[in-house]
Amino acid sequence: MQDLNVIGVVGAGVMGRGLAQDLAQHGHKVLLIDTGKDILDDAVRSIRQNIRAQLLMGKKNGGKSADEILSAVVTSTDLAVLEEADFVVENATENFDIKKGIYRQIDQICRPQTVFAANTSAISITRIGSLTKRPDRILGMHFMNPVPMKKTVEVIRGHHTTTETIDTAIKFLSQFGKEGVIVRDSPGFVSNRVLMLTVNEAAFLVHDRVAPPSDIDKIFVECFGHKMGPLATADLIGLDTILYSIDVLYESFNDSKYRPCPLLKQMVDAGLHGQKSGRGFFEY
Amino acid sequence: MSEYKQIVRQFFSRFFRTDGLDDADDVFAGGYVNSLFAIQLIAWLEKEFSITIEDDDLQLTNFSTINSIAQMLGRKVGVVVPA
Numbered sequence: 001m002q003d004l005n006v007i008g009v010v011g012a013g014v015m016g017r018g019l020a021q022d023l024a025q026h027g028h029k030v031l032l033i034d035t036g037k038d039i040l041d042d043a044v045r046s047i048r049q050n051i052r053a054q055l056l057m058g059k060k061n062g063g064k065s066a067d068e069i070l071s072a073v074v075t076s077t078d079l080a081v082l083e084e085a086d087f088v089v090e091n092a093t094e095n096f097d098i099k100k101g102i103y104r105q106i107d108q109i110c111r112p113q114t115v116f117a118a119n120t121s122a123i124s125i126t127r128i129g130s131l132t133k134r135p136d137r138i139l140g141m142h143f144m145n146p147v148p149m150k151k152t153v154e155v156i157r158g159h160h161t162t163t164e165t166i167d168t169a170i171k172f173l174s175q176f177g178k179e180g181v182i183v184r185d186s187p188g189f190v191s192n193r194v195l196m197l198t199v200n201e202a203a204f205l206v207h208d209r210v211a212p213p214s215d216i217d218k219i220f221v222e223c224f225g226h227k228m229g230p231l232a233t234a235d236l237i238g239l240d241t242i243l244y245s246i247d248v249l250y251e252s253f254n255d256s257k258y259r260p261c262p263l264l265k266q267m268v269d270a271g272l273h274g275q276k277s278g279r280g281f282f283e284y
Numbered sequence: 285m286s287e288y289k290q291i292v293r294q295f296f297s298r299f300f301r302t303d304g305l306d307d308a309d310d311v312f313a314g315g316y317v318n319s320l321f322a323i324q325l326i327a328w329l330e331k332e333f334s335i336t337i338e339d340d341d342l343q344l345t346n347f348s349t350i351n352s353i354a355q356m357l358g359r360k361v362g363v364v365v366p367a
Contacts, residue, residue, distance in 0.1 A: 053322035055342040057312075065339045 002113070004172050005029060008082040010102055011091035012043035012075070015119055018147030019089060021047040024072040025061055025148070026176035031085055032075045040075040047073065050148070079105050087172050089141060091119040094244065099123065100131055107132040115168050117141040121192045122248045125158035125185045135160035139169055141180070142191060145237075154191050155180035187252035188245070195233070196246045200261050202230040206281065207263035213281040231281040235274035243268045288354040288361075295328055296350070307350040322347075329353070335360040 005028060009020045012034035020030045020043070034040050051066040061069060074081070079102070082088060088106060092098050099118070106116065115137045118128050129135030140156030155169055166182060173180050183190050202216050210216075217229020234242050243264055250258040267273075267280065274280030289307055296302050300316045311317050317325075325347065330337055335357070346356045 049323045049327060050319075052326055052337075052339070052342055053319050055339060056322045056326065056344065056347060057319050058344070 002086065004086040004168070004175060006031065006084050006086050007172075008033065008085035008088035008106075008110075009091065010034075010079070010082075010088065010106070011093070011119075012039050013091060013093070014145060015143055015147060016089075016091035017043040017047055018050075018145060019091065019119070019143060020073050021050055021069075022148040022176050024069050025051070028072065028175070030073045031081050032073055033077070033079055033082065034075075035077060037077060040077070044070060044073065044075060054148075080109055082106055082109050083111070085110055085114055087115055087117070087168070089117045089119055094120060094122050094241075096123055096127070099128060103128060103131040107134060113137070115139070115165050115172075117169060117172075119143050122188065122245050124187070125156045126160070129158045129160055136162045137165050139165055140185070140189070141169065141173075142189060151178050153178050153180050154189055155182045156185050156189055157182055158185045188249050192245050193249065195230075196242065196249055197258065199230045199234045199242055200246050200258070200264065203234070203261035203264045203281075206231070207261055235280035235282055235284075237274070238276055239264060239273050239280050240268050285354050285358055288357045289350050291332070292350050292353050292357075295325070295332075299324075305350075307354075309350075310348040312344055312348045329357070333357055333361050 007023050007028050008031045009016050009023070010033045012020070012032050016032065016034070020032045023030050024047075032040065032043060034043070048066045048070060051061065051069055055061070055066070088110060090099065090102055090106075092102055103116070110116075112134065116132070116134070118125060118138065118140050119142065120140055121142050125138060125140040126135075129138040132138060135158065138158055139161045140154075140158065142154035142156065144150035144153070153173055155166070155173075157166060170180050187193065188196060205211055205216055206213055213231045217231050220226045220229040228236070243260055246258055246260045246264070250260065271277055272279050275284050278284050293302055293305075296305070296311065299321055305311070326337055326342070329335065341356065346352055
């Protein structure tokens with residue numbers, strides 16, 4: 001199996017920058033791509049802040065400074081630099097049309113043997129594979145946030161994904177201390193299909209005035225031993241993302257059990273998006 | 285120095301209750317904070333006091349208590365770092 005030293009990371013949002021940081025801290029060269037210089041500059045700034053905070057919290061990074069680690073991250077607005085990539089993780093917005101444009105281009109740019117992993121929690125891997133001439137070398141990797149702290153990744157095998165591609169993906173993950181759990185391609189995979197339904201039902205409980213958010217979460221935390229209740233988890237993920245994900249499940253299965261709670265829709269319309277907006281089910 | 289302590293305490297109060305927190309209490313060991321707080325604390329100190337915190341300064345002994353942060357500020361504020 002070929003070495004996977006140069007990693008393309010497409011999309012420098014929260015997931016892309018977490019991934020770039022984690023990969024660079026594990027000695028990889030990272031090609032971090034996004035559409036604008038501003039978001040790339042912001043990503044580098046945020047990675048530097050994260051590394052420095054980790055230094056403060058006692059992570060020594062083998063004696064490397066934040067700047068030394070960042071020197072392994074090459075930023076660009078041009079997908080053409082991915083010609084050099086041994087493995088690509090795409091983290092663009094969860095929108096099929098946006099992803100379509102990217103896959104059509106990188107399929108032309110990258111070497112034929114390069115594997116592409118779509119970091120998605122919602123979009124069909126088989127459908128992404130169909131955009132390229134290499135559906136056998138496309139798979140899904142659902143990383144969790146914050147990437148450097150979450151060791152387990154949901155790995156999704158598309159209809160045409162080969163065992164060799166899965167092996168390459170597992171090798172890639174092991175290179176930065178991660179493990180994969182392999183599941184088949186299906187809307188929401190395992191994680192979102194269960195989590196979104198749980199969050200949506202918890203929102204219905206608030207909507208139906210069965211219990212306030214703090215009590216709903218308390219039952220999960222104190223009775224079930226979860227680290228965080230479903231509503232605090234929703235606030236962390238972002239209620240706009242939650243609504244989008246549940247909408248995708250609803251459209252994919254055409255099953256009314258995935259209908260989004262009206263309260264959730266109203267909160268999103270009102271700008272109560274959770275932690276990032278200062279208020280969701282809880283205040284921050 | 286006491287002015288620094290007051291400003292730092294005000295910053296802390298945005299994240300957790302500070303009544304009952306002694307200037308010598310270790311906020312990192314006390315479970316008050318996480319790495320997100322550390323990110324914001326470093327960024328805030330650099331901006332608020334116009335200082336540069338070097339990698340070598342990034343040790344819990346400099347950041348764990350209101351006293352230790354005030355001492356670090358006493359060393360750094362007004363010191364011009366060569367470009």
